Amino acid sequence: MNSSGKSPDSSSEKDIISDLQSRNMVVQLAGGDELTAHLAEGSRVVYCGFDPTASSLHIGSMVPLLALKRFQMAGHKPIALVGGATGMIGDPSFKDSERKLNSTDIISDWVEQLKPQLSQFLDFDCGENSALLVNNLDWTQDYDVLSFLRDVGKHFAVNAMIQKESVKQRLEREGEGISFTEFSYMILQSYDFAELNKRYDCTVQIGGSDQWGNITGGIDLTRRMHQNQVFGATLPLVTKADGSKFGKTESGTIWLDPKKTSPYAFYQFWLGTADADVYKFLKFFTFLSAEQIDEIEAQDKASGMKPQAQGILAREVTELVHGEQGLSAAVRISEALFSGDISSLTAEDLQQLEQDGLPCSTISSESNGIVEVLVATELAKSNKMAREFIGNNAVSVNGQLVADQDFALTQEKALHTQYFVLKRGKKLFHLVKLVV
RNA sequence: GGAGGGGUUCCCGAGUGGCCAAAGGGAUCAGACUGUAAAUCUGACGCGCAAGCUUCGGUGGUUCAAAUCCACCCCCCUCCA
Numbered sequence: 001m002n003s004s005g006k007s008p009d010s011s012s013e014k015d016i017i018s019d020l021q022s023r024n025m026v027v028q029l030a031g032g033d034e035l036t037a038h039l040a041e042g043s044r045v046v047y048c049g050f051d052p053t054a055s056s057l058h059i060g061s062m063v064p065l066l067a068l069k070r071f072q073m074a075g076h077k078p079i080a081l082v083g084g085a086t087g088m089i090g091d092p093s094f095k096d097s098e099r100k101l102n103s104t105d106i107i108s109d110w111v112e113q114l115k116p117q118l119s120q121f122l123d124f125d126c127g128e129n130s131a132l133l134v135n136n137l138d139w140t141q142d143y144d145v146l147s148f149l150r151d152v153g154k155h156f157a158v159n160a161m162i163q164k165e166s167v168k169q170r171l172e173r174e175g176e177g178i179s180f181t182e183f184s185y186m187i188l189q190s191y192d193f194a195e196l197n198k199r200y201d202c203t204v205q206i207g208g209s210d211q212w213g214n215i216t217g218g219i220d221l222t223r224r225m226h227q228n229q230v231f232g233a234t235l236p237l238v239t240k241a242d243g244s245k246f247g248k249t250e251s252g253t254i255w256l257d258p259k260k261t262s263p264y265a266f267y268q269f270w271l272g273t274a275d276a277d278v279y280k281f282l283k284f285f286t287f288l289s290a291e292q293i294d295e296i297e298a299q300d301k302a303s304g305m306k307p308q309a310q311g312i313l314a315r316e317v318t319e320l321v322h323g324e325q326g327l328s329a330a331v332r333i334s335e336a337l338f339s340g341d342i343s344s345l346t347a348e349d350l351q352q353l354e355q356d357g358l359p360c361s362t363i364s365s366e367s368n369g370i371v372e373v374l375v376a377t378e379l380a381k382s383n384k385m386a387r388e389f390i391g392n393n394a395v396s397v398n399g400q401l402v403a404d405q406d407f408a409l410t411q412e413k414a415l416h417t418q419y420f421v422l423k424r425g426k427k428l429f430h431l432v433k434l435v436v
Numbered sequence: 437g438g439a440g441g442g443g444u445u446c447c448c449g450a451g452u453g454g455c456c457a458a459a460g461g462g463a464u465c466a467g468a469c470u471g472u473a474a475a476u477c478u479g480a481c482g483c484g485c486a487a488g489c490u491u492c493g494g495u496g497g498u499u500c501a502a503a504u505c506c507a508c509c510c511c512c513c514u515c516c517a
Contacts, residue, residue, distance in 0.1 A: 098512090175442065175513050242474075244463070268472075275473055306471040338472060385465085388480060392466045405485085425465075427472055 015040055016074040017233070022290040023283035024236070025067065027209040030219055031231035038203065038231060039076065043129050045202040046071045049136070049192060050118060051083035051091060052110035056257035057117045059247045059269075060208075062321075063235050063284050067206055068131075069121050070287075077129040079202060080118040084111045084137030086189055092182035093166035094210045096173060099182075111135060117256050121320070132200065136192045139199075152191050155224045156217075161186060164213035186217045193218025194225045202230070209234040238284060241276035256321055262357035263322040267330035268427065270314035278309040286316040329356035337421070337429050342399040347416040353431055360431040363409065370395070370407040373432060379424040389424055396423045409434060 017036050020026045029035055038044065048064045050057065057065070068078040087107050090099045102110075115133060122131035162171060164186070170178050193215070196202035205215050215232035222230045238246045247254050254269050255261040261269075273281055282293045300307035319327040333356050336345060345353075354360045361377050371386040374395065380386035387405055389395050395402045397409065397420050409420050411434060420432040 173513095177513060248463090272472065275471095278473085307473080310471090310473075334472085381465095382483065384482095384484070385480085387485075389466065392479080394466050425467095 016071055016076070019074070019290075020067065020070065020233075020235075024280065025063070025284060027234045027236050028212055029231075029233050030216055031229075034229075035204070035231040035233065039074075043075050043077060044204055045077045045079060045196075045200050046204040046206060047079035047081055047193070047196050047202050048206045049081040049083050049086065049189065050114060052087040052107050052114055054253075054255075055110050055113045056255040056260050057114060058256065059254045059285075060238060062256070062317075063238060064207055065118065065121055066285065066287075066320075067235055071204075071206075072122060072126075072129060072131060073287075075129060076204075077131070077200075078122055079132045079134055079196060079200060080122060081192060081196070082111050082114050082118060082133065082135050084108065084135040085140040086136055086185060086192070087111070089185045089188060090182050091185050091189075091214070092170060092178055093185075093213060094169075096170065097176050098179055101181075111137075113257070134196070136188070136195075139195050140188065140191070152187060152194075152221070152225075155221055156187055156190075161217075164217075166210060166213035186214050189214040190217035190221040193230065194222040197222045197228055197230055198226055203228070204230065205232045207232075207234055208237050210237060236284070238281075241274055258322055258326065258357070262330075262359075263318060263326035264330045264333045264357050266322065267314050267318040267327070267334065270317050271310050271334070272427075273310050273313060275307060275309075278307065278313055282309060282313050282316075286313065286320070288312075288316065332356055333358050337423075342421050343415065345415065345421075347419070350415065350419045350421075350431065354433075358429060358431050360433065362433045362435050364435050365411070368409040368434065370397070370402055370409065371405060373409055373420075373422070374424065377422060377430040377432060379422060379428060379430055394425050397421070399423075411436060 015036060016039055017026065017029070031038065046068065048068050050061055050065070065080070068080060072078045084107065087110070088101070088104060090101065092098075119131075119133055124131050124133075161183070162168070167178060167183065167186075170176060189211075193202070193205050205218055207215055212232075212234050215234065219230050219232055222228050240246050253261075254266060258266075270281075279293055279297045282288060282296070283290060286293075288296075296309055296312060300309055315327060315331075318330055322330070333353055336342075336349060336353060337358075359377070363373055363376065367373075367376070370390065371380075371383050374380040374386035374389065375383060379395075380389055386395075390402055390405050390407075393401055393403065397407070397413070398415055399421070409432065411417055414420055414434050418434045418436075420434065422430045422432055424430075
């Protein structure tokens with residue numbers, strides 16, 4: 001389990017920390033120059049934890065996950081930790097209220113769903129620095145309370161814990177409190193670091209900048225329990241220039257699971273990135289070099305036309321997450337819907353759209369009123385909203401604006417006797433099949 | 437267990453008997469302008485074509501009339517024990 005003395009992959013010109021810094025991806029460093037030297041000395045073991053808070057990771061988790069990959073590419077050994085234990089407790093860091101606990105069944109189900117997602121970006125078969133996937137439940141579930149309190153708890157001063165910025169505002173916030181359960185989260189995560197240090201000689205932990213308190217907690221604990229110096233680095237939490245929340249749209253969170261967010265929707269999400277954010281996102285979410293990205297930015301600025309960055313970002317990230325197939329499906333749909341004349345699509349094209357993951361539903365000739373169909377396809381939340389959309393000239397069928405609320409999707413109007421491409425607003429499409 | 441403060445429409449938050457489907461802000465959506473961008477402007481934002489209906493932690497009650505008053509209950513916060 002000793003770290004090998006091998007030097008990191010010589011293909012990386014810069015050291016990993018400088019590389020991350022040039023991408024503006026380093027918020028805080030615990031150890032600073034010492035950490036840089038530590039990483040330069042050889043292949044190190046780096047970990048990042050991901051708690052199961054849903055059945056899929058979302059794009060917010062991609063920054064640390066891809067950072068792990070960057071470390072691996074620089075010759076270090078990444079450990080992706082899935083928080084089977086910590087997920088049962090709930091991280092209070094910078095959360096303004098106590099969260100309700102999910103059942104243990106649900107959490108273990110989520111853990112299983114997260115594993116392949118965590119694995120897909122890392123290389124598990126590349127010799128010395130092959131990635132590792134671990135679950136912190138493995139070393140906590142059989143730890144009895146008394147031993148834990150004596151062996152681990154004793155190293156924590158509550159005085160220090162309540163000073164952590166991550167829980168301070170929660171403690172001070174009027175009308176909110178924090179349970180002992182959530183308060184203990186820091187101890188569990190700290191223990192993870194110490195345990196990984198012991199088991200795998202892990203010496204570096206990375207995480208979002210909200211994890212700073214938990215990471216430094218782990219550094220302290222590792223020193224106290226194992227007398228080892230370990231390090232930490234935090235990555236930026238992704239924010240948008242306009243202040244709205246990153247990674248959410250009307251239809252909700254952008255997930256990595258293609259069943260929850262189709263590759264098409266995923267691609268479209270990135271394509272819609274604001275100019276003010278797009279170069280930053282290229283640095284966070286792609287493996288293009290900082291120089292390449294700066295070059296793209298310079299070109300976009302010079303051209304004075306529509307920037308190319310969003311397209312590059314959408315292609316890069318979609319391919320990374322959904323593979324070549326997912327990307328080409330997403331591009332096919334996008335081109336058919338946004339650049340072509342919808343009414344000229346062939347029956348095969350339309351079938352392909354359905355296969356590629358364009359949202360699709362079936363209607364019968366008895367319930368084919370436009371209002372009804374908009375609601376059925378969830379393009380409108382209610383009849384009232386559907387009517388409003390129609391009134392606003394926001395709805396079209398097969399490329400034709402619908403102005404009449406009594407418009408019916410009849411067979412004569414269908415493409416190839418059964419298809420309708422519904423559009424609400426500028427970007428939302430839905431394929432409808434008429435069954436006679 | 438005691439004392440006090442709270443629970444309002446997605447979020448924050450006003451409202452303390454009729455003028456309340458409920459101020460204001462945020463988020464979101466649509467339209468215009470654009471580049472499937474931002475900013476800006478306009479509009480929408482419980483349900484219903486409408487008449488109207490259902491909402492303000494829950495259940496009952498008082499009243500011509502309740503988010504607002506009363507009773508009980510549930511949940512949250514603070515301090516004390």
